[in-house]
Amino acid sequence: MTQSALIVTHGSPSDAETQEAALAELAVQVGTLLPGWDVRSATLAAPEKLEQVLDAMDGPLVYPYFMAQGYFTGRILPKRLEPYGLTPMRPFGVDPALLDLVETQLRICLQGQSWQPEDTSLLVAAHGSAVSKRSADAASDFAKTLQNRFGFKEIRTGFVEQEPWLKPAAKGLGQAICLPFFALVAGHMLDDVPEALEEADFAGPVLASFIDWPGTAQIIAAALKATQASQKEAVS
Incomplete structure (x- = not known):
């Protein structure tokens, strides 16, 4: 089964399309570093985008591209992931x-x-x-x-x-x-x-x-690989 990942950030309600495009490009960069992975993206500011992407994926790792473990990563994002049985990873900023x-x-x-x-x-x-x-x-x-x-x-x-x-x-x-x-x-x-x-x-x-930053995609890719390895070890 193909390993999948979803990169999520807040985005900008006043300029949702621009931030969606920027995050999608970051997802492409991360995907290049993870051959065989299905890496996608969604912003919380784009109405229903998160749910639309999740409906098209099979249990992805969810990576919060946020600077802190705060309100959105601690409350809003987990609540929206709950119907899918998913929990977010540690945010980028920490x-x-x-x-x-x-x-x-x-x-x-x-x-x-x-x-x-x-x-x-x-x-x-x-x-x-x-x-x-x-x-x-x-x-x-x-x-x-x-x-x-x-x-x-x-x-x-x-x-x-x-x-x-x-x-x-x-x-x-x-x-x-x-x-x-x-x-x-x-x-x-x-x-x-x-x-x-x-x-x-x-x-x-x-x-x-x-x-x-050229190293941002590498940090995300490394975190996703480490989480995948940890999950496999837990199962075995």
């Missing part, structure tokens, strides 16, 4: 492999600028949430771990939907790099983050959303 990928990209960025960590500040731009504190906690914990690995001059976390707000967090940093803690290139990354950075006179390099 996979330890993401830290290694980010560390590599930050070191490349520092080298490209001829900067040293101890002379450089890091700004983590994140979503935050008025519903669940887990979103902010995930970004803050991620930032603390990066600080332990690098020893930046200063590290700040700013949010677009809660305090501490991104704009004041981005002010007065001088030599600095901005790491957006976002899965997709959606409304916040297209509008809110650039606007806040511009108003704060932030002049440093800004890394891409994770969907545009």
Whole structure:
């Protein structure tokens, strides 16, 4: 039987088709790394898309392409998967492999600028949430771990939907790099983050959303393979 997987993210209600297409391309990249697998995608923002895809699949592994184990991954997604007897895997943002990928990209960025960590500040731009504190906690914990690995001059976390707000967090940093803690290139990354950075006179390099990182598909593929192996071992 063909092993199948479904990559799920929130998406954008105001631009559902664009995010559906972006996630579908990510699914293709993951599928290329998993020969013989049937890898598909769905956003929660596209009405009934999740159920339509699930109806056409046979018990796929469900991978949450989210940055935190929060409201949507802890409540909304499990509830919609329950009729199918499925439970979601660990979200992308809490996979330890993401830290290694980010560390590599930050070191490349520092080298490209001829900067040293101890002379450089890091700004983590994140979503935050008025519903669940887990979103902010995930970004803050991620930032603390990066600080332990690098020893930046200063590290700040700013949010677009809660305090501490991104704009004041981005002010007065001088030599600095901005790491957006976002899965997709959606409304916040297209509008809110650039606007806040511009108003704060932030002049440093800004890394891409994770969907545009070359290592993102590898992290997802590795997690799917590990889950498949774990399930086979449990059965045997």
